[in-house]
Amino acid sequence: MKPKIKLIIVDYYGVSTKGSYKETSQWIAKKYHLPYKKVYDVVYHKYFSPAALGKITEKQSFEGPIREFGLRETWQELLAKHMSFQHENKPVTTLMKKLQKEGYQILILSKNTPPQFKAALKKIGTRKYFKNIINTFDLRLPKASKKTMRIVLKKFKVKPEETVYIDDQDFNLPEARKMGVKTIYYRSFRQMKKQLDKYLN
Structure with a gap:
């Protein structure tokens, strides 16, 4: 029996938003x-x-x-x-809001400078829908690191195999994948949703 997914990590620039x-x-x-x-x-x-x-x-x-x-x-x-260039990626936001209502934990994970990240969150209104938001700047760690992923897994009390991580930068995914996290390299909404459905169903 495959583990149930409990946490979905969604990159901000390029996945949650259009424009990067x-x-x-x-x-x-x-x-x-x-x-x-x-x-x-x-x-x-x-x-x-x-x-x-x-x-x-x-x-x-x-x-x-x-x-x-x-x-x-x-x-x-x-x-x-x-x-x-920053705009809400509405299909992704709509899907994640739906999954959040169904009981999945949704984490918006970004690697950004604080002023720019704050401005983007305000412009797009992300905090209206998602309370779990982490900027890796605050951790002083690279986004693509096992240390970052360990902190996230511990915070949300989940195992790697109970986690899906979606990012539009392929170089952010290998370390998480090595730990057992299910990863999706985002290229389009349709492609991402198809892969995510396989993990969730």
């Missing part, structure tokens, strides 16, 4: 005629990731790409453009 550093990097790449992968590696991995761990400031995380690529925007303008 992917869209911001695509916008920069298109406007400045740059290779997308190079832009994404610099914007997300080189600058945003350290900021999300508190190693550099949010301001520095936007100033870095501006300096490296010679962008004409100020860091405030680039941040505003980035935030403009």
Whole structure:
């Protein structure tokens, strides 16, 4: 008999919401005629990731790409453009609200700088529907780590095999998967729901 799923962990940017550093990097790449992968590696991995761990400031995380690529925007303008891509992913929100009513614990898990995360939560109104929200910045741990997952499992009193973790960044999933957590690499709502249904039924 397979274990009953008790906790569903849902990534924020890119799953719970539409709009992430992917869209911001695509916008920069298109406007400045740059290779997308190079832009994404610099914007997300080189600058945003350290900021999300508190190693550099949010301001520095936007100033870095501006300096490296010679962008004409100020860091405030680039941040505003980035935030403009943020919108609720309504099919995901609707499904998670339904599952929450059915008794599943839903956790919104994000890796973000506090000011930006607070602004996104307010803009989209996420706290109206979900009380369980963790920003890994507050843990001072990488999102893609066993330590982070152990903290989550302990907090919600669940075993790895009773947990599903959904993320649109495939590199966030392997450590959780090694622990026995069921993972879903989000590419579309339809694809995600099909995989989730298999785990829940």
